[in-house]
Amino acid sequence: MAGEVLHGISIVHPGQVGDEYFMTKGHFHTVLETAEVYHCLKGEGYMVMETPEGEWAVAELRPGVVLYVLPRWAHRSVNTGAGDLVTLFAYPGHAGHDYGTIEQKGFRKLVVERDGRAAVVDNPRWSRN
Ligand SMILES: [Fe+2]
Structure with missing residues (x-):
C-alpha cells in the first residue's frame, strides 16, 4: 500500500555454482x-544494478554500508564472502516486484570468481530481448 515502507532482512548464504557466487534472483x-x-x-x-536503458553499476556491500538503489534500477545482491551476507532493506509499499524481466534477460554484468577474487564481467548469456 502506498504510504507504507515495506522492510525486512535478506540473507544470502555463501557458495558458488561454477564461478558464479550465490546471489538473489534480482528484480x-x-x-x-x-x-x-x-x-x-x-x-x-x-549489489549489481542496471536500468532498462542499459546503465549498470556494481556497489560493494560491507557491514555498515548503506546503499540507496535509485528509482528505475534493477538490483541483485551477490555474496562473495565466506559467511552469510545479511542486509536490511526498505522500499515503498506500492513498489511491487518484477522478477520476470531479469529471469528472461539476465543482468548485463555478473560478479564471478577469477583467480580467487571477485570480478565483474559481461554476462555471456545476457539477452537484449
Ligand atoms: Fe527491490
Missing part, C-alpha cells in the same frame, strides 16, 4: 520510479 520494481535502501549488517558482497 525491477513493478512501479519503476521507486527506490530502495539497503543496509549491510554482515558479510561481504556486491
